[in-house]
Each structure stands twice: as structure tokens, then as C-alpha cells.
Amino acid sequence: MEKYVFIETYGCSANQNNSEIISGILRQSGYELTTNEKIAEILIINTCIVKGKTQSKIKRRIQDLSKEFPDKLMIITGCMPQTDKNSILKINPKALLLGIHHIKDISRLISDYRNNQVSNPAKFDKSKKDLYLSNINEEKLCSPKISHNKLVSIIQISEGCLGNCNYCKTRLAKGALFSYDIEHIIKSVQSDLQNGAKEVWITSQDNASFGLDRNKNELPELLEKILALKHNFKLRLGMMNPNNLYPILDKLILIYHNPKMYKFLHIPIQSASNKVLKDMNRPYKIEIANEIISKFQKEFPNITIATDIITGYPTEKQEDHKLNLEFIERYSPDVLNLSKFSSHSGTKSAELKVLDVKIINKRASELMELHRKTAQNNKQKFLNHELKVFVNNKTKIPFVYEARDDNYKIVLIHSKDKSILGKNINAKVNQTGVHHLVGETA
Numbered sequence: 001m002e003k004y005v006f007i008e009t010y011g012c013s014a015n016q017n018n019s020e021i022i023s024g025i026l027r028q029s030g031y032e033l034t035t036n037e038k039i040a041e042i043l044i045i046n047t048c049i050v051k052g053k054t055q056s057k058i059k060r061r062i063q064d065l066s067k068e069f070p071d072k073l074m075i076i077t078g079c080m081p082q083t084d085k086n087s088i089l090k091i092n093p094k095a096l097l098l099g100i101h102h103i104k105d106i107s108r109l110i111s112d113y114r115n116n117q118v119s120n121p122a123k124f125d126k127s128k129k130d131l132y133l134s135n136i137n138e139e140k141l142c143s144p145k146i147s148h149n150k151l152v153s154i155i156q157i158s159e160g161c162l163g164n165c166n167y168c169k170t171r172l173a174k175g176a177l178f179s180y181d182i183e184h185i186i187k188s189v190q191s192d193l194q195n196g197a198k199e200v201w202i203t204s205q206d207n208a209s210f211g212l213d214r215n216k217n218e219l220p221e222l223l224e225k226i227l228a229l230k231h232n233f234k235l236r237l238g239m240m241n242p243n244n245l246y247p248i249l250d251k252l253i254l255i256y257h258n259p260k261m262y263k264f265l266h267i268p269i270q271s272a273s274n275k276v277l278k279d280m281n282r283p284y285k286i287e288i289a290n291e292i293i294s295k296f297q298k299e300f301p302n303i304t305i306a307t308d309i310i311t312g313y314p315t316e317k318q319e320d321h322k323l324n325l326e327f328i329e330r331y332s333p334d335v336l337n338l339s340k341f342s343s344h345s346g347t348k349s350a351e352l353k354v355l356d357v358k359i360i361n362k363r364a365s366e367l368m369e370l371h372r373k374t375a376q377n378n379k380q381k382f383l384n385h386e387l388k389v390f391v392n393n394k395t396k397i398p399f400v401y402e403a404r405d406d407n408y409k410i411v412l413i414h415s416k417d418k419s420i421l422g423k424n425i426n427a428k429v430n431q432t433g434v435h436h437l438v439g440e441t442a
Contacts, residue, residue, distance in 0.1 A: 003031045003032065003041050003042070004032050004034045004039050004040045005026050005031045005032070005033055005034065005040055005041070005042045005043075005044060006033075006034055006036065006037040006040035006042070006043050007023060007033065007044045007046065008037075008044070008061070009046040010045075010047055010048040010054060010057075010078070011046075011047070011048025011054070011078065012050075012203070013154050013201055013203045013238065014156050014203050014205075015046055015048060015078055016148060016154060017145070017155075017156055018046060018077070018078070018100075019046050019148075020145040020146055020148060021104065021140060021143045021144070021145045022046070022077070022103060022106050023145065024144030025104065025107055026106060026107060027144070028107075028144045029107040033146070037065065037069070041073065042072065042073045042074075042075065042110070043065055043069065043072055043073070043074045044074075044076075044077060044106075045062060045065075045074070045076050045077070046077050046078045047076060047077065047078035047079060047080035047081070048078060048079060049078075049083055049169045049344070050169075050170060050339070051339055051342060052342025052343070053340075053342065055084070059087065062074070062076065062088065062091050062092060063092075066091060066092040066095075073110075073113070074094070074095045074096070075095070075096045075097075075098055075106075075109070075110075076088050076095050076096070077097075077098035077100070077106075079100055079169075079173035079174065080173075081133055082099050082172065082173035082174075083169055083172050083344075085097060085133065096109060096113055096132075097132060097133055098132050099132055099134065099135075100159075100174055101134065101135055101136045101175075102133075102134070102136070103140060104138060104140065104143055135175050137178045139180050139181065140156050140159075141155075141156070141180055141181075141184045141185060141188040142187055142188050147192075149393055150195070150196055151198045151392050151393070151422050152198075152201060152392060153189060153199065153201065154201045154203060155185060155188055155189055155192070155200060155201065155203065156180070156203055156204055157179065157180055157185055157202055157203070157204050157207065157222065158177060158179040158180055158204040158205070158206075158207075158209070158210055159174055159177075160174040160177045160205060161176075161177055161205040161206045161241075162177050162206070162212060162244070163241065163282075163283070165270075165282060166280055166281045166347060166349045167280060167310065167313070167341070167347055167348075167349040168344075169344035169346065169347055170205065174205060176213070177206075177209055177212060177213040179210050179212070179213050179218070182218060182222055182225065185226075186225055186226065186229075189226055189229065190229060193229060194231075196422075198232070198233050198234065198390065198392065199234050199235075199236065199390070200226065200233055200236070201238060202222075202223075202226075202235065202238055203238040203239075204238070204239075205239070206239065206240060206241045206244060207237060207238055207240045208240035208241055208244035208248065209241065209244045210222060212244065217248050219248060219252075220248055220251040220255060223235070223237070224255065227255070227258050227261070234260055234262050234390060234404075235260055235261050236408060237261070237262075237264070237265075237266075238266055239268060239308075240265075240266065240267060241267075241284075242267055242269065242289040242292055243282075243283045243284040245292055246284070246288050246291075246292060249291075249292055249295060253296065253299050256299070259406075262304075262404070262408040263302065263303040263304065264303065264306070264407065264408035265292075265296050265304070265305055265306065266306040266307070266335075267289060267292060267293065267305070267306070268337070269289045269309060269327065270282055270308060271309065271310065271313065271320065271323075272286050272309075272320075272323040272326065272327035273316070273323045274286055275320060276315060276316050276320050279313065279314075279315040280313060281348070286323075286327070290331075293305060293331050302407045304335065305331060305332075305333040305334055305335070306333060306334065306335035306336075307331075307333045307335070307337070308336075308337040308338075308339070309336065309338055309339070309367065310339045310340075310341050311338060311339070311340055311341065311364050311367055312340055312341040312354075312355050312359065312360030313341050314349065314352035314353055314354055316341075316363075321366075321367075324363075325366065325367065325370055328367065328371055328374060329370065329374065332374035332375065332377065333371065333374075333375070334375050334378055335375075336375075338368055338371070340360050340361070340364050341355070375434050375435065376433065376434045379409075379432040379433070379437055380432060382409075383432055384428070384430070386427070386429075386442050387405045387411060387426070387427055387428075387439070388405065388406065388424060388425075388426055389403035389404060389405045389411050389424070389426075389427050389439075390403060390404055390423075391403040391413065391420045391421050391422065391423055392404060395412070399416050400413070400414055401413045401415060401420060401421060403425070403427065405437075409436075409437060410435060410436035410437065411427055411429065411436065411438070411439050412438045413425075413438075413440060413441060414438075414440060415440070415441055420441065426441070426442035427439035427441060427442055428440055428441075428442045
């Protein structure tokens with residue numbers, strides 16, 4: 001009888017990669033993967049704690065699955081076991097917890113559970129449970145993995161960060177910065193490219209901090225080594241905090257001129273108000289972020305800018321909100337990851353009085369409405385133009401493929417030609433949306 005495992009993933013690209021690694025290790029251990037929780041023997045939920053709304057959704061999901069399948073082994077992994085252990089076990093006392101620093105121990109956890117207490121999961125040895133929640137340095141590289149999209153190589157380059165933001169629960173889960181070995185990263189990228197990947201995603205909590213725990217900013221060196229690999233691929237560099245990006249700004253701009261680099265910049269400002277940034281304990285002023293974005297936009301006029309903003313922080317006033325609106329108006333980010341402030345236990349911001357929910361919702365609506373307007377306006381210049389794109393995914397819509405241009409803008413292409421997947425093609429844009437372009441093969 002096959003041993004089937006169901007995995008459900010929430011959150012960032014690093015979490016997606018962790019699920020790929022869990023899948024690969026379990027497949028190597030003799031398990032089969034399924035998207036049907038009904039036939040699975042083991043249910044794994046890979047969690048995220050960035051937003052309070054997402055946490056609530058995940059807890060409801062754990063509750064529903066626990067009620068529907070009370071006799072199945074449930075494993076909760078990701079960030080939530082590190083910070084919400086008691087609340088998870090209150091929902092399901094029999095659940096096993098696998099901490100964010102023990103992803104590669106998934107098979108050992110299941111083995112320990114089976115060898116210790118097969119008949120009664122609730123009595124699974126407590127010391128074993130705590131072992132899998134300990135804080136260790138785990139390099140998530142060169143592991144067996146089953147990629148969700150074989151054309152995309154997700155590469156984590158570090159864990160944790162150097163920040164200490166007053167609102168951030170992720171820092172509590174992931175801990176201090178631990179940068180991975182450069183040569184191990186290169187080896188992992190090389191392996192994925194040899195196995196058919198055409199896109200490389202560099203991801204971590206703050207890519208710009210890579211190497212700073214070794215007293216050297218090693219991101220430029222890492223990127224140059226990856227880009228020098230003799231393969232045909234595109235590289236997408238993920239999120240970078242302004243304070244750590246700024247010292248290497250000129251080096252990065254030079255590197256971005258490499259044709260293999262997607263012209264994509266993810267720089268989370270969190271607030272355009274220096275007062276709120278100080279209250280958040282974000283170690284920079286908005287002028288730094290403004291300079292970074294302005295230089296990139298001057299050098300690469302069509303670059304895709306992504307940013308994160310938390311609206312409704314407890315000390316945010318109406319004038320601070322107006323600064324956020326002015327920022328969006330000025331820089332017109334193509335991607336806005338907007339979060340309504342939610343209070344997380346264990347963080348310093350949890351001690352502050354939360355703003356009225358009506359105020360938070362009103363500010364969020366105003367920010368998102370302006371973003372949608374400016375983001376759509378950004379795309380008008382591409383209408384009826386021909387773009388070179390890489391087709392990297394097939395959508396769930398019949399005959400519709402997802403592609404990216406050199407600036408990492410999404411281009412949806414209707415085609416009955418299945419062979420375009422994984423290829424560079426020319427596409428003529430005939431429609432524009434807020435977050436994508438629509439085109440046809442030229």
C-alpha cells in the first residue's frame with residue numbers, strides 16, 4: 001500500500017521552496033505525494049505568520065482538517081510552530097510540529113514518531129517534540145526536491161535577518177541572519193539549471209544582507225558568480241531592505257545591466273513616513289528608499305518596482321497616511337504588498353493601542369485604489385507593442401500561458417501551441433490590466 005502525503009503551502013517563495021524540499025525528501029523516503037487530502041496518510045501544513053488574517057485562515061484550516069480526519073497524522077511546519085506552538089496544540093493536541101530550522105528533518109520526525117508511540121500520538125515523547133523546534137543553522141541547499149515548476153529554480157541564500165522591527169513576528173520565528181555558503185549556493189543553482197530550470201529566483205528575508213553576518217556584503221559577488229554560469233537563464237532577485245541595499249547600490253545597478261537579470265526591484269518601505277519608520281524600528285529614512293528607486297528607474301525606465309506597506313500602524317497619523325499616498329503617486333509601484341496592521345503577540349508593537357478598524361480599512365482602500373490606477377497607467381505604454389518574453393508557466397485557464405518580459409512584467413498569452421512553454425518568444429500586447437499585460441504570439 002502506498003503511503004500518500006498531502007502538503008499545503010502558505011506564504012513566500014522561501015516557503016514554497018521548503019515544501020519542494022519536504023516533497024523531495026519524502027519521495028526519497030518512499031512516500032508518494034497527492035493533492036487529495038482524503039487519500040493521504042499524512043497531512044502537512046506549511047504555515048506563514050506575516051499577516052494576522054493569514055494566520056487565522058491557517059488555524060481554521062488546521063481545525064477543519066483535524067475534525068474531518070481525526071485519525072490522520074498531521075504535521076505543522078513553517079514559521080507558526082516557532083511562535084504559536086500552544087495555540088496549534090490547543091486546536092490539535094496530536095499534531096507534530098516541525099520548526100523552520102528543521103525542514104530537512106521531516107523523514108526523521110516521522111520515523112521518531114512511529115518508533116516511539118505509534119498507537120497514541122498524544123503521548124509522543126516531549127523531548128522529541130522540542131528537538132524539532134530548536135534553533136539551529138540549517139542550510140537548505142543541495143537537498144532532494146520536487147519543484148512545483150521545473151522551469152523555476154527557487155534558491156534560498158540565507159535564513160533570518162539583522163533587523164529587529166517592532167511589529168515583526170517572522171524575526172521571532174527565523175532568528176538572526178545565517179548566510180549560506182556561496183559555493184553551496186552556486187552548486188545548487190548549477191544543479192537546477194542542468195535539470196532544465198530557465199529562471200532562478202534568489203530569495204531570503206533580506207537578500208541585501210547576504211554575508212553581513214560574516215562582516216562582508218557578499219551579494220554582488222554571489223550574483224556575479226551565478227550570472228557567469230554557462231547556461232541560458234534569467235535571474236530574479238527578491239526582496240532587499242533599503243538600509244542594506246544602499247551601500248551596494250552602484251554595484252547592483254552595474255550588475256542589473258547583465259541581460260540575464262530581470263529588471264525587477266523589490267524594496268519594502270513599510271511606510272513613507274520617517275516618524276512611523278522610527279516607531280517601527282526600521283533603521284533607515286524614506287529618503288534612502290527614494291534615492292534607490294529613483295536611480296533604478298533612471299537607469300532602467302521600464303523596471304518593475306515592488307514594495308510593501310503596512311497601513312494603520314498604531315502611531316500612524318493622517319499626515320503619515322498622506323505620505324504613503326504621495327509615495328505611490330510619485331513612484332507608481334507595479335506591485336504593492338499592502339498589509340493592514342495586525343498585532344502579534346511577543347512583538348513590541350503588541351503593547352500599542354490599535355487604531356480603529358474603520359480608519360485602517362479606509363486608508364487601505366485609498367492606498368489600493370491609487371495603486372490600481374497608477375499600476376494600470378504604467379502599462380499603457382506597452383499596448384500594441386511587441387515584447388520579447390519567456391513563457392514560464394501554464395495557467396489553469398485552457399490555452400493561456402504566463403510569460404515574463406525582461407522587466408518581469410506578467411504577459412498572459414493565449415495559444416494552442418503547447419511547445420511555447422519554456423521558450424523565449426515575441427508577443428504583441430493587445431490588452432492591459434492592473435497587474436498584467438495580455439498578448440498573442442507575434
